[in-house]
Amino acid sequence: MTESKVHFFAKEPLVALLGNPNCGKTALFNLLTGSRQKVANYSGVTVERKEGNLTLSSGKVIRILDLPGAYSLYPRSLDERVTCDVLHGRAAGEKRPDLVLCVLNAMNLRANLRLVLAAKRLGLPCVVVLNMVDIAKRQGLQIDAAALAKELGMPVISTVGIQAKGANDLKAYLADLDWRNLAGLAQASIDEGDETVTAHSEHIESDNIQVHRILKNLNLDHVIPDQFSDRLDAVLLHPVIGPIILTVLLFFIFQAVFAWAVYPMELIKDSLDWLGGLLTQLLPDNWFRSLLIDGILAGVGGVLTFLPQILILFFFILALEESGYLPRAAYLLDRLMGRAGLSGRSFIPLLSSFACAIPGIMATRSISNARDRLITILIAPMMTCSARLPVYALLISAFIPHTKLWFDLDLQGLVLFALYLAGILGAMGVAWLLKHFTSKQFKVNALMMELPSYHLPRVSNLAISLWQRAEIFLRRVGGIILLMTITLWALSSFPLPPEGATGAPIQYSIAGMLGHALSIVFAPIGFNWQISIALVPGMAAREVVVSSLATVYALSSTGADAASALVPLISSTWSLATALSLLAWFVFAPQCLSTIATVKRETGGWKIPIIMLSYLFFLAYLASFITYRIALFFGLG
Numbered sequence: 001m002t003e004s005k006v007h008f009f010a011k012e013p014l015v016a017l018l019g020n021p022n023c024g025k026t027a028l029f030n031l032l033t034g035s036r037q038k039v040a041n042y043s044g045v046t047v048e049r050k051e052g053n054l055t056l057s058s059g060k061v062i063r064i065l066d067l068p069g070a071y072s073l074y075p076r077s078l079d080e081r082v083t084c085d086v087l088h089g090r091a092a093g094e095k096r097p098d099l100v101l102c103v104l105n106a107m108n109l110r111a112n113l114r115l116v117l118a119a120k121r122l123g124l125p126c127v128v129v130l131n132m133v134d135i136a137k138r139q140g141l142q143i144d145a146a147a148l149a150k151e152l153g154m155p156v157i158s159t160v161g162i163q164a165k166g167a168n169d170l171k172a173y174l175a176d177l178d179w180r181n182l183a184g185l186a187q188a189s190i191d192e193g194d195e196t197v198t199a200h201s202e203h204i205e206s207d208n209i210q211v212h213r214i215l216k217n218l219n220l221d222h223v224i225p226d227q228f229s230d231r232l233d234a235v236l237l238h239p240v241i242g243p244i245i246l247t248v249l250l251f252f253i254f255q256a257v258f259a260w261a262v263y264p265m266e267l268i269k270d271s272l273d274w275l276g277g278l279l280t281q282l283l284p285d286n287w288f289r290s291l292l293i294d295g296i297l298a299g300v301g302g303v304l305t306f307l308p309q310i311l312i313l314f315f316f317i318l319a320l321e322e323s324g325y326l327p328r329a330a331y332l333l334d335r336l337m338g339r340a341g342l343s344g345r346s347f348i349p350l351l352s353s354f355a356c357a358i359p360g361i362m363a364t365r366s367i368s369n370a371r372d373r374l375i376t377i378l379i380a381p382m383m384t385c386s387a388r389l390p391v392y393a394l395l396i397s398a399f400i401p402h403t404k405l406w407f408d409l410d411l412q413g414l415v416l417f418a419l420y421l422a423g424i425l426g427a428m429g430v431a432w433l434l435k436h437f438t439s440k441q442f443k444v445n446a447l448m449m450e451l452p453s454y455h456l457p458r459v460s461n462l463a464i465s466l467w468q469r470a471e472i473f474l475r476r477v478g479g480i481i482l483l484m485t486i487t488l489w490a491l492s493s494f495p496l497p498p499e500g501a502t503g504a505p506i507q508y509s510i511a512g513m514l515g516h517a518l519s520i521v522f523a524p525i526g527f528n529w530q531i532s533i534a535l536v537p538g539m540a541a542r543e544v545v546v547s548s549l550a551t552v553y554a555l556s557s558t559g560a561d562a563a564s565a566l567v568p569l570i571s572s573t574w575s576l577a578t579a580l581s582l583l584a585w586f587v588f589a590p591q592c593l594s595t596i597a598t599v600k601r602e603t604g605g606w607k608i609p610i611i612m613l614s615y616l617f618f619l620a621y622l623a624s625f626i627t628y629r630i631a632l633f634f635g636l637g
């Protein structure tokens, strides 16, 4: 039986942004709608449709859809399919667009115009948006928009996606449009909805001839080399120098995460200590004071201290994303990844997973090969997400001395680098194993990836994106982390200890009992009952492990400065073997619940998330066991 649904579509006109990847659709979408969707200098940034509203100067409201970039209307990957489904009116709960804005990168007309010709065949009203005219002008490329409009038989409007007023002409055009009668902008429909290979290949040749003719008529058929990018690439993509620069760069980032964060972290810690002291003085010693100080201040405050480190890491990730270096790094690592059975295509989804596995897993939609995509999803949680950074940073500050090594290298930064590397190597190992299990005639396709021009990241954009990151983190701190901390505080405080009990009250609480039970499972890898408790709420979000440890230990001690006392407390009560084992655990530890939900949604069932959970648990346990036993062997117990 087929399901029948009735959709009630909004009455406002729907306008879709269509274009090749990285031509600036999202930048324009943000300008038109005032949204803040992710813009970055590589292909495949947008992987789902996003909607926003634009109020025209006439007062009319139109709905705008940002779509994933597409090379053709014959979809080869999931993100391209999203775009095609919208254009053909097959997207769930969405009507067919009333108008298509075909966005062109002025610097790459040859490839971009082919998509315009394909869009024409859709039979939908179409307007061409010539974006990046600022770069074209700078490079001395003269594009006659009126002549292009005549060649294409469609209106052409120039825009600059990165300037505040860059879409004003487009807005003015949309305001003057007769929205009740758009049919004049539509071309005769030739093969609406025909996505077959034959139909596609029939058009390729005729489109190529037509594009060639248009460019010749516009006197644009000569290629203008991007000298700046070419010169930089001669060094950055050099077979020997390139990988060295990449390694040094990554090294530098991890050093900076520790070195630059020292003062802001101190500041946050001092403020929290001051607040803790103040509350202790002001409030009577009761359960409410315990909730505020041992629960919220110790737990949530403990996580908050790591904000500077997270922002420093994001500063570098964002700057790299905007500069255009990322696809180059993918190119440099392609051969290496090929050995593990992955293609360079997986690089960007995996790199995004350093921020959080969720956008990383979403980004795999741009991988056309289904098997490659699945393997990338399976290994993405091993990339160290930013939520794990506080856990690493806590353990490193407690157990790794702040020693300077050669070239002023800091041992703490080096250990952090090693932990990230361990995750990457683990992921490559699993990918290699999966390659042997999944297919006998395995073949890695050569990497076909566009190398965008280099851009100097704009400081204002960087600042806004960093602010957004801080907001996301603070929302987590004030949301899930606060909630889990209060829950854990309650579970650790009640029931109250029996009359005449001698141990710390937490020992008699629900959490205490649960921790003791769990520590039977975790004792062989050196985890005590406090760590065992913290791992459970840590499933909700990794940072919760830090806040949980802080709460559990704060409840076991009596100090006003509980928020900052965690480092000396754990460094004096845990053995180095335990700390190393916990670090090893977190390199592989099963992903958080929201990642599991994303994997379920993206793979369409419970099978993959369950496989993922089990193998990560097994790996984490194994890694911790080996680490713990080796550390004991060397007398670090």
Ligand SMILES: Nc1nc2c(ncn2[C@@H]2O[C@H](COP(=O)(O)OP(=O)(O)OP(=O)(O)O)[C@@H](O)[C@H]2O)c(=O)[nH]1
Binding pocket: 019, 020, 021, 022, 023, 024, 025, 026, 027, 028, 038, 039, 040, 041, 042, 043, 044, 045, 046, 047, 067, 068, 069, 070, 131, 132, 133, 134, 135, 159, 160, 161, 162, 322, 455
């Ligand atoms: N100089 C210049 N840069 C632009 C312009 N429009 C966009 N950009 C930059 O081009 C890059 C790509 O922009 P996006 O908006 O992410 O491109 P997209 O078409 O949405 O890309 P996908 O989502 O991957 O399909 C970013 O680095 C933008 O800052 C423009 O008009 N001029």
Ligand SMILES: [Mg+2]
Binding pocket: 025, 026, 027, 038, 039, 045, 046, 067, 068, 069
């Ligand atoms: Mg985009």
